[in-house]
Amino acid sequence: MSPSLRFVHVWRRNLRVWRKILIPSILGNFGEPVLYLLAFGYGFGMLVGDLGDMPYMVFLASGIICSSAMFTASFEGMYSAYTRMEVQQTWSAMLGAPLTVADIVFGEVAWAATKGLMSAGAILVVAAVLGLVADARALLALPVLLVTGFTFGACAMVVTAFSKSYDFFLYYFTLAITPMLLLSGVFFPLEQFPAPVQTLAYLLPLAHSVELVRPLLTGGIPTQVLLHLAVIAVYGVAGLMIATIFIRRRLVR
Amino acid sequence: MTRDLRAFQTQSRPGTMTRFGQPLARQMPESQPIPVTPLVSARGLIKQYDGRLVVDHVNLDVMPGECFGLLGPNGAGKTTTLRMLLGLTPPDGGELTVLGEPIPARAREARTRIGVVPQFDNLDPDFTVRENLTTYASYFGLRGETLSRRVEELIEFANLRGRESVPIQALSGGMKRRLTLARALINAPELVVLDEPTTGLDPQARHHIWQRLRMLLSRGTTLIITTHYMEEAERLCDRLAIIDQGRVVACDTPRALIRAHIEPHVLELSGHAATVWLDAQGNVSDIARLHRVGDASLLYSHDPRPLLDRLDSDGLRYLHRPANLEDVFLKLTGHDLRD
Numbered sequence: 026m027s028p029s030l031r032f033v034h035v036w037r038r039n040l041r042v043w044r045k046i047l048i049p050s051i052l053g054n055f056g057e058p059v060l061y062l063l064a065f066g067y068g069f070g071m072l073v074g075d076l077g078d079m080p081y082m083v084f085l086a087s088g089i090i091c092s093s094a095m096f097t098a099s100f101e102g103m104y105s106a107y108t109r110m111e112v113q114q115t116w117s118a119m120l121g122a123p124l125t126v127a128d129i130v131f132g133e134v135a136w137a138a139t140k141g142l143m144s145a146g147a148i149l150v151v152a153a154v155l156g157l158v159a160d161a162r163a164l165l166a167l168p169v170l171l172v173t174g175f176t177f178g179a180c181a182m183v184v185t186a187f188s189k190s191y192d193f194f195l196y197y198f199t200l201a202i203t204p205m206l207l208l209s210g211v212f213f214p215l216e217q218f219p220a221p222v223q224t225l226a227y228l229l230p231l232a233h234s235v236e237l238v239r240p241l242l243t244g245g246i247p248t249q250v251l252l253h254l255a256v257i258a259v260y261g262v263a264g265l266m267i268a269t270i271f272i273r274r275r276l277v278r
Numbered sequence: 279m280t281r282d283l284r285a286f287q288t289q290s291r292p293g294t295m296t297r298f299g300q301p302l303a304r305q306m307p308e309s310q311p312i313p314v315t316p317l318v319s320a321r322g323l324i325k326q327y328d329g330r331l332v333v334d335h336v337n338l339d340v341m342p343g344e345c346f347g348l349l350g351p352n353g354a355g356k357t358t359t360l361r362m363l364l365g366l367t368p369p370d371g372g373e374l375t376v377l378g379e380p381i382p383a384r385a386r387e388a389r390t391r392i393g394v395v396p397q398f399d400n401l402d403p404d405f406t407v408r409e410n411l412t413t414y415a416s417y418f419g420l421r422g423e424t425l426s427r428r429v430e431e432l433i434e435f436a437n438l439r440g441r442e443s444v445p446i447q448a449l450s451g452g453m454k455r456r457l458t459l460a461r462a463l464i465n466a467p468e469l470v471v472l473d474e475p476t477t478g479l480d481p482q483a484r485h486h487i488w489q490r491l492r493m494l495l496s497r498g499t500t501l502i503i504t505t506h507y508m509e510e511a512e513r514l515c516d517r518l519a520i521i522d523q524g525r526v527v528a529c530d531t532p533r534a535l536i537r538a539h540i541e542p543h544v545l546e547l548s549g550h551a552a553t554v555w556l557d558a559q560g561n562v563s564d565i566a567r568l569h570r571v572g573d574a575s576l577l578y579s580h581d582p583r584p585l586l587d588r589l590d591s592d593g594l595r596y597l598h599r600p601a602n603l604e605d606v607f608l609k610l611t612g613h614d615l616r617d
Contacts, residue, residue: 042404114400121394122417123386
């Protein structure tokens with residue numbers, strides 16, 4: 026698994042395809058999460074009012090931004106990557122060229138991270154326009170969101186490595202992504218939960234992403250930055266390595 | 279009789295022999311013979327899946343500039359052997375060198391100098407014809423002037439001028455195959471590996487591919503080709519290895535294989551009348567070797583005149599043809615159906 030910059034070729038291939046469908050891609054990036062933000066924000070916001078000194082919409086915006094990076098990168102690492110691996114045989118064509126499985130997996134995860142960042146960034150723009158973002162330090166959330174996308178892209182590729190069909194991805198969504206979405210402080214503060222649930226949430230990456238992004242968007246300063254980043258990174262690196270090993274086992278045999 | 283002999287002569291192809299001499303002659307001028315190092319060298323190559331030997335101690339040498347064929351029934355291990363050459367299937371034993379690189383250790387480096395035409399087209403459906411070439415070129419790190427010049431050349435080569443901006447889905451099977459071949463040449467490879475390049479194509483498309491492959495050979499590119507089309511192998515290959523159940527059962531020029539394994543004349547008879555007639559002839563083993571497949575009979579002979587006289591006087595329908603590679607293939611790999 027020698028590190029190389031050849032993964033860029035894989036990343037650029039996906040970027041070229043994305044550019045061809047630029048407008049629907051961007052609309053997709055804005056569309057769904059913005060609906061979530063507005064519907065939940067106004068709907069719940071009326072009922073909930075403020076959370077401490079924070080309006081609910083402000084609280085929600087940072088959560089939706091993080092979960093959007095998670096969802097987009099996960100989809101890319103599963104449905105899109107699987108399509109390229111099995112249906113379109115894009116990877117087998119790449120393997121005829123001087124690219125290796127490690128290049129391909131890293132390139133795909135980097136691309137998933139990029140898409141995660143683009144979709145989270147789109148909502149950040151909307152949130153800023155709606156006045157839900159405190160100041161320019163929100164820009165510091167972008168690298169956090171890129172890392173978040175990378176981690177979820179890598180974990181999704183592990184699922185792809187073992188997948189025999191698209192149906193398999195539902196297990197991962199039901200058993201991992203959805204619980205994480207509900208338990209990680211996206212829609213309501215983690216403190217609402219009993220201690221064991223909180224512990225569980227902090228063993229998973231999304232909660233750490235939210236802990237970093239929320240202060241940055243609301244004019245605060247995140248605490249325990251290195252710890253949060255470390256948890257996210259461990260999932261990312263482990264996911265990347267496991268995905269590479271098992272996708273190699275699947276394709277090079 | 280005269281008619282039959284004429285048919286016999288027209289079917290022999292002097293071109294094969296002359297072209298076979300070419301690559302070696304290029305490497306070894308008559309004045310100073312230098313030993314040619316094989317471009318691909320396999321020794322005792324083994325691959326097993328679930329304890330079953332799919333490639334069983336295969337030895338191969340492919341010389342620079344030649345067209346080398348791997349001929350075998352389905353499941354003989356042709357594709358597995360090709361994948362091993364490319365480093366896409368790790369061998370379970372044996373030694374393998376391709377373009378001077380040890381495989382699989384330096385397969386990536388070797389692949390920068392190899393072109394690959396896979397059995398099933400894996401053109402990128404997200405791109406047009408030209409984008410397929412430019413994107414594939416980018417995997418090799420090609421850019422700028424070199425890239426655009428080579429892409430234009432290959433669009434000409436593939437005869438796809440005017441279709442550059444067409445999506446892959448709009449191409450016919452033959453066009454896709456031509457584009458796949460063109461794509462394999464994007465890195466100006468020294469060696470092109472083709473896995474059943476013309477399977478599923480109509481005769482026109484096959485001839486077009488063959489003509490392109492001969493063009494490559496005339497430029498000195500080395501080709502390794504798998505096929506189960508005998509006339510393709512006979513037409514293109516300078517040498518070929520017949521593979522069965524993972525083993526190389528014979529390896530030589532098509533003519534030498536035919537000479538070594540099959541009598542030069544073949545009589546084909548079929549149908550009920552032929553069976554009755556044959557049974558009435560009694561033992562023919564002093565004149566011909568008889569092989570029956572269902573209601574068809576093949577008679578292989580060095581001198582078929584007595585048989586032809588009898589057939590003609592009895593007014594039976596028959597086909598008299600020269601022995602070909604298919605006869606060798608069926609003799610060496612058996613007549614049973616393979617699934």
